[in-house]
Amino acid sequence: MTVQQTCEYLQGQDRILILCHQSPDGDTLGSGFGLYYALRAMGKQTQVACSDPIPPQFGYLLPETMPSFDPQCVVAVDVADPQLLGKALSCWADRVDLCIDHHPSNRGYAARTLLRDTAAATAEIMIEIIRGLGVQPDVKIAECIYTGLCTDTGCFQYSNVTSDTLRTAADMMDLGANAYRINRQMFSTKSKARIAMEREVLDSLVYALDGKIAAIAVTSEMLARTGARESELDGLSSIPREIEGVKIGITLRERPDGFKISLRTVERIDASVICARFGGGGHARAAGCFLEGTLESCRGKIIQAAIDACKEAGI
């Protein structure tokens, strides 16, 4: 579907239920509530739903009250796979009328799909839809869209950012979005448990092959000690690869009977080939596998495989 077709379709609907993905992030919520406020401005009944509770840092996106109704139209935003709707919303998995998304992996499960995988965030597509619906975005919508843009790009740092992303963010600031307040909330506030986890993870850091390989671990014991939740572990696995001189960054994450391994590599070393040795796979720069055993034995095995790969690549 094009943006225009999507707008025409939405204009003909009412009682619109908007679905976000589980473990909600700034883009699914920002896009979802952005659409919500736009539809409401058009006088339509609408509602946003998510399987998981909305994390408190996103509180500013929420309306004071939300109506509840029997939906005529179901729209999924930033949801690549119906499984990502989560348990509480699984009843809608086969009944999505429209999906708006930017993930190249979108499974095409909805009756209609507007997919643009060159967009850094679904929010980048959503603002076009909102404008296409004839709604003049207010501050609230601008903050929703800005939130989606900045969270899906690591504050405009990642490779998905285009000049369009930056110009859209600029437009949202001109519409009154308090970018600095949102950035602080998203990027400069860490929970005590997260800080404690960073300390634990740095304590676990080991180097091999003259510092060309770095490995960190996230164990169940650490989680118990710090009280960190799943959502507080975001980004930890990028720590090893961000260290100067490191060619292979390894993260070992404890599971009931072993360790889930995440590998990040620089050019010339294929992470998926290393992980394939252990029945795993993925991409050239990021791949994963599972190893049974203790931390020491799993770490030993994957580091040895990483050393072999470096030597083969002549690094």
Added chain:
Amino acid sequence: MTVQQTCEYLQGQDRILILCHQSPDGDTLGSGFGLYYALRAMGKQTQVACSDPIPPQFGYLLPETMPSFDPQCVVAVDVADPQLLGKALSCWADRVDLCIDHHPSNRGYAARTLLRDTAAATAEIMIEIIRGLGVQPDVKIAECIYTGLCTDTGCFQYSNVTSDTLRTAADMMDLGANAYRINRQMFSTKSKARIAMEREVLDSLVYALDGKIAAIAVTSEMLARTGARESELDGLSSIPREIEGVKIGITLRERPDGFKISLRTVERIDASVICARFGGGGHARAAGCFLEGTLESCRGKIIQAAIDACKEAGI
């Protein structure tokens, strides 16, 4: 001076020496080399100078060779105070013909000054000058300007960012600046010594008053153990204040006979008042002082003062 006046002045000059500030950052270098490439494109002789060696991560900004000559015109970029030229360039302190800057604290030391303190970076002003000179910015200039923009804003995260900043960055991407590569170089690469310091600093973290106060320490022992240099400590002092629920963030930095204290506070608590108790001062949200004694005694004193301030503020 206006941008137009600045351009008219530069058009009439040749043999232009461009001065950056000491401990050079991405903005002084990006603005300086951006101007350098523009003047060279106009057929003028030009040269960039800095008191300190240029950090290796900025290597991509440099030309292959730079001529040396007896300057007719001296331009300081992003230099708020002639003292910041550093020792090696102090001979030029009284002879700066033109200063281009965005610091509100600029001392007006140059014969001509173009100061715009609403610009997030000097690079934001510099691209206007380059265009005003009639130079069509190439990739090299675009990467210089983008570098200044992203480094002075923490990758578009700080309160100095305006929609103009984002649009200028978008323009630089359209001109071919590899924003992602620059971002990675600037923000996602940490030295092993820096990582080791982060670990040490997190190990030193203590909380007081139910987690409303957090203090970290940077001791000479830590520096010796990790081999971290001064430039690798950037941003460490913001760690305590970024922790959720923390109202006063304290950093103790060891000096020969005591500790230099940096205080960061949230609204309602005046950091400068707390520091004034110990003969220090600063701003309401960020202030400093010096305490003689051991880590334990200095930390005890400043934490007690912070507790008092919280109680007075009813926090």
